[in-house]
Amino acid sequence: xxxxxxxxxxxxxxxxxxxxxxxxxxxxxxxxxxxxxxxxxxxxxxxxxxxxxxxxxxxxxxxxxxxxxxxxxxxxxxxxxxxxxxxxxxxxxxxxxxxxxxxxxxxxxxxxxxxxxxxxxxxxxxxxxxxxxxxxxxxxxxxxxxxxxxxxxxxxxxx
Numbered sequence: 001x002x003x004x005x006x007x008x009x010x011x012x013x014x015x016x017x018x019x020x021x022x023x024x025x026x027x028x029x030x031x032x033x034x035x036x037x038x039x040x041x042x043x044x045x046x047x048x049x050x051x052x053x054x055x056x057x058x059x060x061x062x063x064x065x066x067x068x069x070x071x072x073x074x075x076x077x078x079x080x081x082x083x084x085x086x087x088x089x090x091x092x093x094x095x096x097x098x099x100x101x102x103x104x105x106x107x108x109x110x111x112x113x114x115x116x117x118x119x120x121x122x123x124x125x126x127x128x129x130x131x132x133x134x135x136x137x138x139x140x141x142x143x144x145x146x147x148x149x150x151x152x153x154x155x156x157x158x159x
Contacts, residue, residue: 036068036083036096045118047087051094053159054112054123055145063088090114106130112143121147 036048045059047066069082080099086092094110112125125143145159 036070045121047085047092047094048083050087050092050112050114050123050125051083051085051096051110053145053147053157054092054110054125054143055114055116055121055147055157055159057087057090057092057112057123058114058116058121059118059147060087060089060092106138108138110143112145114145116147119149 037052045056045061047057047060047064048068049056050060064085064087066085067082068085069079072080078099079097081097083094083096085094090113092110092112092114094112095107097105097107099105107130108127109129110125110127112123114121114123116122123143123145125145127141127143129138129140143159145157147155147157149155
């Protein structure tokens with residue numbers, strides 16, 4: 001078990017450092033993807049946490065469907081930003097829709113798979129956007145995540 005854990009941690013760090021500076025602007029900013037989260041992604045297994053860290057889906061206790069929206073500068077008939085997240089244990093799909101000031105919109109999608117239990121979970125995901133990459137400065141992305149709970153009061157998550 002310790003060998004698998006060490007190999008997984010090395011794989012995650014390799015994936016993080018292999019992204020490089022040139023691709024950083026093509027990946028959505030972290031804060032724009034987590035504003036609907038009520039807790040840190042490593043705290044609990046939920047469909048929305050699986051959008052940020054796919055390993056959270058390995059800790060999901062059952063099926064769930066979540067819908068969130070932001071009412072910041074929104075009018076009654078239009079939502080400028082919303083998210084829909086669905087998950088069953090070890091599998092999840094998430095969608096975040098952004099209406100941009102230029103009357104365009106971008107929708108980010110994520111599909112993720114996870115393995116593990118409440119003590120340790122590992123997940124892989126794939127994300128893409130609905131807009132043309134040149135217009136929205138977005139690219140497809142692969143997600144790697146790991147959550148470890150060495151004791152009842154500690155949780156470590158890497159995405």
